[in-house]
Amino acid sequence: MKSGRLHVLLFLLQAAACLQASAQRNPQNLITGNFHDLNIEQFAEELESQTSYYFYYDSSLFDSLKINLYVEKEPLSRVLELAFAKTDYHFAIDRHQQVFLTRGATVETNLSEALPDNGMPKQPDPSYADIDNGEGRNKGIQHATLENKLYAIGENSRNNGQPGAVIGGYIRDGKTGEPVVGASVYIDNPRIGVSSDQYGYYTISLPRGRHVLNIQSIGMKDTRRHILLAGDGKLNIDMQGQVMMLKNVIISAQKLSNVKGMQMGVQKLDIKTIRQVPVVFGEADLLRVVLTLPGVKSVGEASTGLNVRGGAADQNLILFNEATIFNPSHFFGLFSAFNPEVVKDVQLYKSSIPARYGGRLSSVIDISSREGNKKNITGLAGIGLLTTRLDVEGPLIKDKSSFILGGRTTYANWLLNLLPAQYKNSKASFYDLNLNITHQINKNNSLYLMGYTSSDHFNLNSDTTYSYSNANFSVKWKHIFNDQFYGVFSTGYDRYQYNISSEANPLDAYKLMFDINQKYLKAHFSYYLSASHALEFGLNTINYKLDPGSYQPLGKQSLVTPDVVSAERAEESALYLSDRYSISSRFSIEAGLRYSLFNYLGPQTVNQYAPGLPKTTDNIIGTQSYGKGDFIKNYSGPEYRASIKYEISDSFSIKAGFNTQRQYIHVLSNTTAIAPTDIWKLSDPNIRPQAGGQVSLGLYKNFKSNTIETSIEVYYKKIQDYLDYKSGAVLVMNHHVETDVVNTRGKAYGVELLIKKNSGKLNGWISYTYSRTLLQLDDPTSGETINGGKYYPANYDQPHSATAIVNYRVNHRFSVSMNATYSTGRPITLPIGVFYYDNAFRTLYADRNAYRIPDYFRTDLSMNIEGNHKVHQLTHNSWTVGVYNVTGRRNPYSVYYISENGAVNGYKLSIFGSAIPYVNYNIRF
């Protein structure tokens, strides 16, 4: 940062040219030492360590200087006089204890009046013209836009005897006014750094005095602000975005977070990264990219169900701006339901899950959307093979509020029309819509509104129609109480529903419906006590209402008997407190406690089973009815979240974590892939909540000034009461579903290696994971055991997997990306033999998941071609051209045996049987 000091120096040279120089004496800052052959850096460091002075100089001017000196209890000015005697070097000391070292000429500093020896100016000095002391003009918040300006913050009189002061403020994109999330804000000496939160807000506690505040973020030019910190205050900072097309490709905000961050098992992907990874049909797909991260798997290409560190697909909390998304997929699970144009980034927590999240065992996938442009109306239109997109954003009130509206729809029907005649009437369609409104009421209050809906609809030859949809709405209010304390209050409504209908035969035409609704209220507080101590606490509550199934006649002729599985209601509440404390600059701990409480509510009629016997309809000994609002069953328990970090050096740290979770809502499924027709079930008196715990340990080492990150994480995890199904279970329209499911336990362990290069022409990551996931059902009271009560591999147990994602930027307008993935084939249940029955050979099954399908390997390529880069043209356009599965390898999705015309035939099923080329065109306006 020496060159940074030079900037200040030059700036002050101009600014203070009329002032008179005079070195001051300071009896308290006496220097003792035997300096032998020191260069200027070593010398300045030594002096800085012995005094409270700061040195500014351009080291290149001093490269020929060697200092040899012996002094004992000499004031600084005397020491410098001696050191620079008979040289061309000069020094000047100002009243802020700043020392300017120059060659040739002396810096003039403003010291014409008598000042207290060791203090700040008591009030702003008008002659200090270019130090922008916000206190003077605009009581309160400062908007710092210039790099080379010195911003004075706080009034000295507010000094309550504390050595440090706290600055807070928003970091925004200077062009669009959008908050910059996850920006690193730090000073170099001493090393203190924080990140801005999801609203772009940061709080940092620094020693009083002069600092250079560095700000870095993804996709933004690194910037810095010179501050003179006298007391607590506010400083808003605008960052300049790099022109979209010229963007320095990957994440630079994470430079520090990997080693320095408290959390482990956290991965953040911004939309730029997501967009580079080649995917099928070229639809930038967030969940598909998450799948390339170590520790994340799925059962196959047709599923967006994620299995994080051995967890089931329903054990992920998928949050989209606070809203829970129950089914994040489109088109049979081939795409995720998030519009890439609206998404800003996604954060995956797979190990240390912050205490503010809860309700799922395995992971939290927190997706945040962008805020609209606060300055101008802009937009984007895109066209691909299967979908078309349109996004518009802009200010509602300039600089205060903005909106972003995005929509996607498909026209996949043309593909279906290529099918043989018998599928001529098939239709498949989906759409999703996003609307976000952000309003800044005043400096301490901001309001965020979000609406989201996604819908899928498909029917095959007018026979059975399937549709499902998500609908989410949330309102969030952020209030800043003071620089150290803020709160976020949110409320919202989430809904997921599906229905299946068939009109093939009017006499048994039916409609089957399922829905889940939740209303929630969350209050989250963040209290920043000091740079080394911060608290987060809050409470939240979710009110559930599920309609587990309704089977209704369709049409007048239908003979279908209406059947409704009675609605389920419950309340899930949690209270949490998390404390981050740095014992030293290298050693930090974070401990959190979340206490969750689940109440299963009436009205409901609950089956009672004979204790100690399997839950079967034969063992029902009675039923109990409960009235509206009755507390039928309460479950509660603490969840512990703890992590420690020790930094062995600036680029090397070790972290450990311990986490426990509880989950009160479950997906009931007996399919391998998570299906759109799976139903969710609340815990009730007969179905216990799931509980899980994980211990993990990680080593993080960065190389080449943090441009190469490496990490090794190991984990061991236990899952209790995971809901599995019995053989031949009926899960839909079952009035006593507890008889068809069983509580199993699981264990998972693994090691994850990641090497990531974040910047440069060539960037990307390589990951390798070894992991196992084993389940066990040996409870004799469940009525049956699986594989004789022994541990058996879960559907998604793929011991070895490796992924490489490589991007190469040939020039500013052309880049190439490659994605290669390998994994062990997933386990399947193969027939152990055949028997002849009903005029056909038929297969016989025994042990679950005893075999594996062949290994999986796929390579994808894509090219991004940008139009020209004139900033001020009306539209910018870009092309993405790529090939999914370049090698055309027929990766098996499953292997199965089926009886056809009396004989048993084995098949290997591949979702993508060849290389799939795609092209996408985007236009930005």
Add this chain to the structure above:
Amino acid sequence: MKSIHWLLLVLVLGGCKDKYNAPIHIPATGYLVVEGFINAGSGSTNITLSRATGLDSPYVIPEYHAQVSVESGDGNSYPLTELANGQYSVSQVPVDVNQKYRLRIKTTLGKEYLSDLSPVQTTPEIDSVSWIAGNDGVWIYVSTHGSQTDSRYYQWQFDETWIYHASHLSPYVYQDYGMLILRPDPFEVYTCWSSDQSTNISIASSAKLSLNVIPSFPLTFVPYSASDKLISRYSILVKQEALTQDWYEWKQKIQKNTEQLGSIFDAQPSEITGNIHNTTDPGEPVIGFVGCTTETVKRIFIDRGQLPFVPIYDPYADCIKLDTIKNDPDSIAAFFAGGYNLVVDAVSHGTAITGYSGLAIGCMDCRALGGTTTKPDFWQ
């Protein structure tokens, strides 16, 4: 429906299913397989015993010389006699609808198996067997209804029979020494009947309907282009049985395990436990579910003339290029001896027979395609 989804995706996405056999060898389990039901009606009770085999060796291994008997809940026993190939039969069990029945099996290994006692189900008559001619073939449907108190679970099996004719009449037969003599009946090997049996499990339930009716359950599809079943006249005999709920669910599991796989959202194959157990080792797997029910049947015929004018697969489409053989014993012997070819007609010049036209026996003798020349009793 699920397999249809899959097909759709295959086509849309360029996906594919390839024949595949997992490179594993699992030794045959040899589990006992018991097929059949106790006929509570006037027909015979037929039970077939066999053994499960390895996946890579699908052969029927009949279970011979077992002692099989039907037992009633009140202690009566009716032994079955062994027929060929592991089949056991008794002509009629005098069933009392208020009793429950079970099957007892003693194998030559000395093991004894017993099915659970089953209540007697009464199967309603089949209301109709109907058909609809589509663009690619004929869908055949079955409809039935029962009383509200009867079983609401049904299964069907069917036997198909169809008539077809060889490409030409066969007026001559070959005698030794290059001699041809007139066939007493030129139609002898011209008309055949072939038959086929259902190989898929067809089950349906009215449990979700307000009335105990099965309206038009699609039983089978007879394609125009892939078989000659509809080439002239076709008949289908539909057999219907009412099942108990357990029995139905057991069949449904087998159906899911063995016929409804291959989609993206496949249910995991499951272990199937029937209602037959080893009396001393209840843990021994036995495949089968023996219930007690009656059977009702219905037969329909479909004539080619009732179908739209569509091309139907003709196995004799290539039987048009006749060979001509000179009328001398050597030539006749060379062509017709050995029975690979038959005479279509004599070729005459004036009154003299100068030669014979001939065709492969596959074209001339309808039995070569697997049919029988014996007219079935029911054929009209």
